[in-house]
Amino acid sequence: MSNSNNRIFLSPPHMGGSESQYVGEAFQSNFIAPLGPMVNKFEAEFSKISGLPFCLAVSSGTAAMHLALRCLSNRSSTEVDNRKPVIIASSLTFIGSISPACFEGIDLVFLDSSYGSWNMDTDLLLAELEWRKSRDVLPIAVIPTDLYGEPSNLPKIREICLQFQIPLISDSAEAVGAHYFDGKGNMRHAGFDSDAAVFSFNGNKIITTSGGGMLGSHDEVFINHARKLATQAREEFPWYEHAEIGYNYRMSNIVAAIGVGQLEVLEDRVNRRRAINAMYHDILSPIEGVSFLEEPGYAIGNQWLTVVFIDPATFGVDNNFVREVLETNNIESRPVWKPMHMQPVFRSMVARYQAERVRKYDVCEEYFSKGLCLPSGSALSDSDVERICSIIISCRNRKV
Numbered sequence: 001m002s003n004s005n006n007r008i009f010l011s012p013p014h015m016g017g018s019e020s021q022y023v024g025e026a027f028q029s030n031f032i033a034p035l036g037p038m039v040n041k042f043e044a045e046f047s048k049i050s051g052l053p054f055c056l057a058v059s060s061g062t063a064a065m066h067l068a069l070r071c072l073s074n075r076s077s078t079e080v081d082n083r084k085p086v087i088i089a090s091s092l093t094f095i096g097s098i099s100p101a102c103f104e105g106i107d108l109v110f111l112d113s114s115y116g117s118w119n120m121d122t123d124l125l126l127a128e129l130e131w132r133k134s135r136d137v138l139p140i141a142v143i144p145t146d147l148y149g150e151p152s153n154l155p156k157i158r159e160i161c162l163q164f165q166i167p168l169i170s171d172s173a174e175a176v177g178a179h180y181f182d183g184k185g186n187m188r189h190a191g192f193d194s195d196a197a198v199f200s201f202n203g204n205k206i207i208t209t210s211g212g213g214m215l216g217s218h219d220e221v222f223i224n225h226a227r228k229l230a231t232q233a234r235e236e237f238p239w240y241e242h243a244e245i246g247y248n249y250r251m252s253n254i255v256a257a258i259g260v261g262q263l264e265v266l267e268d269r270v271n272r273r274r275a276i277n278a279m280y281h282d283i284l285s286p287i288e289g290v291s292f293l294e295e296p297g298y299a300i301g302n303q304w305l306t307v308v309f310i311d312p313a314t315f316g317v318d319n320n321f322v323r324e325v326l327e328t329n330n331i332e333s334r335p336v337w338k339p340m341h342m343q344p345v346f347r348s349m350v351a352r353y354q355a356e357r358v359r360k361y362d363v364c365e366e367y368f369s370k371g372l373c374l375p376s377g378s379a380l381s382d383s384d385v386e387r388i389c390s391i392i393i394s395c396r397n398r399k400v
């Protein structure tokens with residue numbers, strides 16, 4: 001990785017060693033078809049690490065979110081008849097967090113991040129729900145995202161959601177292995193204090209199955225329904241009987257075998273990503289014009305991606321300049337997620353909801369304009385991090 005001829009990727013897969021053995025076992029048992037013992041083992045092991053007693057392994061985080069919405073929105077009918085149902089979601093997120101709402105014909109109202117955190121501003125959430133309650137247009141769910149592996153303030157969000165009786169779906173896709181203190185003396189895995197939590201094992205995540213997701217919950221009935229929907233909504237008959245429409249969303253036994261191996265090294269992966277984050281912080285934060293978000297006191301994130309902010313006024317060049325210089329050195333970096341309220345696909349929807357109530361997005365817009373995600377893979381060496389930092393520092397005050 002430290003040879004400058006080799007590309008340094010943002011967050012490449014990092015196998016622990018036992019994955020191929022588990023895949024071999026899956027081959028030997030001929031459970032090549034979807035489902036099988038590795039899927040059951042992966043679900044059981046994930047349940048242990050997350051503390052969520054019921055877990056369902058599926059083909060992607062997006063699929064897990066879709067199932068969560070299908071099952072929870074069946075239960076709620078809080079909108080008045082002539083309006084489309086609405087979900088309140090973080091604006092600063094990845095599209096897979098909220099595209100399933102669009103599959104279901106649900107509208108989205110986006111909220112800003114709180115200053116100093118990546119995640120949904122809980123004051124804005126409370127104000128939004130109070131305003132909606134006064135008009136009898138409560139949302140059918142709230143979806144906060146644990147961005148870049150920083151857990152949201154779920155105990156607070158849960159308290160607010162309970163007050164208004166709104167289902168809470170935690171998008172913890174990026175936060176496998178991240179934890180928070182719940183204010184009652186417990187350390188919880190990301191997503192724990194929710195009605196449903198969504199996780200991703202996409203190729204760039206802290207652990208990967210090459211592609212896959214998990215839906216976790218405290219509610220067995222909910223997970224059983226999601227499991228049925230994920231399996232073409234097949235009813236329990238010897239023949240194929242269908243009383244509702246489902247999907248082909250289950251995880252394959254081969255893919256789950258990779259996941260079983262990856263879970264064994266999760267703690268190491270979190271520790272290494274946190275160490276990489278600390279190194280970036282130590283080397284770069286003394287440089288004028290460079291800053292980082294500090295971890296909130298209640299969280300021990302997984303530091304899935306380290307993000308640096310470049311202030312062009314004091315650093316002399318902007319984040320895009322730095323990204324291009326890193327690229328010429330064969331180093332991948334990436335802008336912060338572009339907020340959802342700025343996405344062309346949502347332009348008319350955002351305008352409609354802004355017309356009835358103006359929402360501000362200063363925080364996530366600033367993060368997007370100044371932020372740059374740095375290579376953060378757990379196989380990155382210390383000397384790689386040092387080299388990346390020196391290239392960033394060399395950009396300072398360069399002529400554009």
Ligand SMILES: Cc1ncc(COP(=O)(O)O)c(C=O)c1O
Pocket residue numbers: 059060061062063093094095096097145171173174199200201202212213
């Ligand atoms: C915040 C967030 N939500 C949802 C997803 C969707 O997960 P997947 O790619 O497994 O569908 C991802 C990641 O890819 C993500 O980063």
